[in-house]
Amino acid sequence: MILTNAQIVADNEVIHGSVSIRDGLIDAVDAGNVSLPGAVDCAGGYLMPGLVELHTDNMEKHFTPRPGVAWPGLQAFKVHDAQMISAGITTVFDAISVGDVIEGSERLNNLARMAGALDESRQRGLSRADHLLHLRCEVSHADTLENFNRLLEQHAPQLVSVMDHSPGQRQFANIDKYREYYQGKYKLSNEALEAFIERQTEASRRYSDSYRKAICETCLSHNIPLASHDDATVEHVDESVGLGMAIAEFPTTHEAARSAHNHGMAVLMGAPNVVRGGSHSGNIAAHDLASQGLLDILSSDYYPASLLDAAFHLANDERNDYDLATATALISVRPAEAAGLHDRGRIAPGLKADLLWCEAVDDHSHILHVWKHGQRVF
Structure with a gap:
């Protein structure tokens, strides 16, 4: 699975890019968007570690x-x-x-x-x-x-x-x-x-x-x-x-x-x-x-x-x-x-693909989806 067009909250910065997931683990974190079939478009929202x-x-x-x-x-x-x-x-x-x-x-x-x-x-x-x-x-x-x-x-x-x-x-x-x-x-x-x-x-x-x-x-x-x-x-x-x-x-x-x-x-x-x-x-x-x-x-x-x-x-x-x-x-x-x-706890290759996709709405966050071990659970 690939999550793209996301503001990825990494260790020391927020980068616009894509995250690839394989076998429940984070496979790669790359800058920029991808247009592959089946990629999940995060619509510019935040992608954060679970x-x-x-x-x-x-x-x-x-x-x-x-x-x-x-x-x-x-x-x-x-x-x-x-x-x-x-x-x-x-x-x-x-x-x-x-x-x-x-x-x-x-x-x-x-x-x-x-x-x-x-x-x-x-x-x-x-x-x-x-x-x-x-x-x-x-x-x-x-x-x-x-x-x-x-x-x-x-x-x-x-x-x-x-x-x-x-x-x-x-x-x-x-x-x-x-x-x-x-x-x-x-x-x-x-x-x-x-x-x-x-x-x-x-x-x-x-x-x-x-x-x-x-x-x-x-x-x-x-x-x-x-x-x-x-x-x-x-x-x-x-x-x-x-x-x-x-x-x-x-x-x-x-x-x-x-x-x-x-x-x-x-x-x-x-x-x-x-x-x-x-x-x-x-x-x-x-x-x-x-x-x-x-x-x-x-x-x-x-x-x-x-x-x-x-x-x-x-x-x-x-x-x-x-x-x-x-x-x-x-x-x-x-x-x-x-x-x-x-x-776990970071968006980095080799770690568990525990992730959440959210948006900032006014003074609070709004969660759209959550993944655990690469599987969507919310």
């Missing part, structure tokens, strides 16, 4: 579309898969939460269902995107280490992140933001909220340090890439580096982001943060890190379509020096390489 998503909890909402409603696993997963592909995401690390801040939550009930549906869909060839498992471990939960070890044995993960959402530190260093978020989310009375805060603080004191170290040691012994989560201080980053973490997810301060970057960690921020213009938790804005050269990876987090839109936002933002090629790297080659995937 997007790589390292941290999304989008799958959860399809397994529990309403409180108390458990949707059949494979059907729920296929809807999630379709949403990923329609957003141009061809490789997705599905993040499922091992441990939660609420006892008996749907997240805990869905653990095995989600991991099982991912495995079944992959084994039966029902997925349009490449789905990989990301275990996001809430180390302040009593059962996290036991659940992690069980999942590790039954559903081997390709990425693990370690987090602690207890009050007064990391994402919720601002205790008022913590109160606002959890009281709104769980409809707690003032009295119930204070009891909740006390329980979470005690759970973090009892479990977090030992669980964090045990999980990281296990991942290093299994060669599983590790990510920190919500590092807020230089001390947090030093600890993360010492535990072998290579990715810094959602650092909450400039100091933590700069320290992580200086240590060679890949700094990951939320694409919704870029699109919305700031953090919903009141922490640092991703565009501030971009302007300082401290942003390495974007993640759609909770809103899949934000990933591609964020790249166009950054490319059009006069507060930084990103062009479309460098902004696209944040959502393609950089996350791929951070996770040890060196066969």
Whole structure:
């Protein structure tokens, strides 16, 4: 197959040309158009590498579309898969939460269902995107280490992140933001909220340090890439580096982001943060890190379509020096390489033909077609 008359987003530039595909791989990238029969005319639109998503909890909402409603696993997963592909995401690390801040939550009930549906869909060839498992471990939960070890044995993960959402530190260093978020989310009375805060603080004191170290040691012994989560201080980053973490997810301060970057960690921020213009938790804005050269990876987090839109936002933002090629790297080659995937994320000969064709419409992107391994999937 040949895709022609496209603005090809290459490593360091955008070139007008054609891409040839053979046996699911990119065969050649050439400047100029071709007029061969059967060539796909991209009408001057952008041809970009398929997007790589390292941290999304989008799958959860399809397994529990309403409180108390458990949707059949494979059907729920296929809807999630379709949403990923329609957003141009061809490789997705599905993040499922091992441990939660609420006892008996749907997240805990869905653990095995989600991991099982991912495995079944992959084994039966029902997925349009490449789905990989990301275990996001809430180390302040009593059962996290036991659940992690069980999942590790039954559903081997390709990425693990370690987090602690207890009050007064990391994402919720601002205790008022913590109160606002959890009281709104769980409809707690003032009295119930204070009891909740006390329980979470005690759970973090009892479990977090030992669980964090045990999980990281296990991942290093299994060669599983590790990510920190919500590092807020230089001390947090030093600890993360010492535990072998290579990715810094959602650092909450400039100091933590700069320290992580200086240590060679890949700094990951939320694409919704870029699109919305700031953090919903009141922490640092991703565009501030971009302007300082401290942003390495974007993640759609909770809103899949934000990933591609964020790249166009950054490319059009006069507060930084990103062009479309460098902004696209944040959502393609950089996350791929951070996770040890060196066969995708760029439009270059010999790599997987994971591609998307889109147009810029007003202030956002409009996806026309997506190809996975050279086969059209959207």
